[in-house]
Amino acid sequence: MDNKNDWKPELYLLYKNERTQPSIDLVNRINIDYNPENIIDVGCGPGNSTMILAGRWPFSNFIGVDKSASMIEKARKDYPDKKWIAADAAEYETETEFDIVFSNAAIQWMPGHDKLIKKFYSMLSGRGVLAVQIPLFWNMHAGRAIKSVARLNRWKEKTEALENLMTIHNADFYYDQLSALFIKVEIWRTDYYHILDSQESIVEMLRSTGLKPYLETLDEPDGLLFEEKVLDEIKRFYPLQSNGKVLFPFQRLFFIGYK
Numbered sequence: 001m002d003n004k005n006d007w008k009p010e011l012y013l014l015y016k017n018e019r020t021q022p023s024i025d026l027v028n029r030i031n032i033d034y035n036p037e038n039i040i041d042v043g044c045g046p047g048n049s050t051m052i053l054a055g056r057w058p059f060s061n062f063i064g065v066d067k068s069a070s071m072i073e074k075a076r077k078d079y080p081d082k083k084w085i086a087a088d089a090a091e092y093e094t095e096t097e098f099d100i101v102f103s104n105a106a107i108q109w110m111p112g113h114d115k116l117i118k119k120f121y122s123m124l125s126g127r128g129v130l131a132v133q134i135p136l137f138w139n140m141h142a143g144r145a146i147k148s149v150a151r152l153n154r155w156k157e158k159t160e161a162l163e164n165l166m167t168i169h170n171a172d173f174y175y176d177q178l179s180a181l182f183i184k185v186e187i188w189r190t191d192y193y194h195i196l197d198s199q200e201s202i203v204e205m206l207r208s209t210g211l212k213p214y215l216e217t218l219d220e221p222d223g224l225l226f227e228e229k230v231l232d233e234i235k236r237f238y239p240l241q242s243n244g245k246v247l248f249p250f251q252r253l254f255f256i257g258y259k
């Protein structure tokens, strides 16, 4: 991946609290009464999710895997005592058996979730747990705003293929995949009401994630116009509160499988 299109850890971490709360909630829900030996964080980004795992299980061995060179570099710089690997998680092979395979806000960027879940299952030890969170991006007005702006004639040919870039299924799909493999499954959804300073903040938050592929595909003038049009849509759906803040409800689906 060239540098221009790589993830921007600093931009991503502008909303670190909002992005990390789901990891805190998911880690807290993992119900095990032993000290996990090996834990892998798939799509670990700059290591924020990994460090939540490390907070609960400080004596475990951690591997963070991420496809982005810039994210891995940032994780390595901030948390040098953990093991960070730059690799495509779908292709990553290891002899290590993991007591926890964890992934927060990452598998939506990976295709083939039926195969992927089987792969994660195969990486688990006999007592292992798979714990995943995935944003339900297209359920949200902000996601739909991006989709509808992308369909405008001005750039629709260039952006068409991006509609399928994210893979996100519903709870029924994940339940069927998990219940075929695991003896116990938990699945739930949370709407996080992010309290942001402005409607522009919603665009800023998405610029390093959901908007990213669109801005990479379009040249500078079109990219700016694209963002402006998304902002217009966002203003329609996310009004200012009495104190000038904006509520940005963000839907996230969680699942845990116990082997």
Ligand SMILES: C[S@@+](CC[C@H](N)C(=O)[O-])C[C@H]1O[C@@H](n2cnc3c(N)ncnc32)[C@H](O)[C@@H]1O
Pocket: 007, 019, 020, 023, 042, 043, 044, 045, 046, 047, 048, 049, 065, 066, 067, 068, 071, 087, 088, 089, 090, 103, 104, 105, 106, 107, 109, 110, 209
């Ligand atoms: C939204 S960030 C999540 C980072 C972190 N887990 C968190 O909770 O904030 C998504 C990460 O998934 C990574 N990613 C996307 N596709 C990947 C793949 N095929 N293999 C490994 N990492 C991938 C991206 O590089 C990015 O760092």
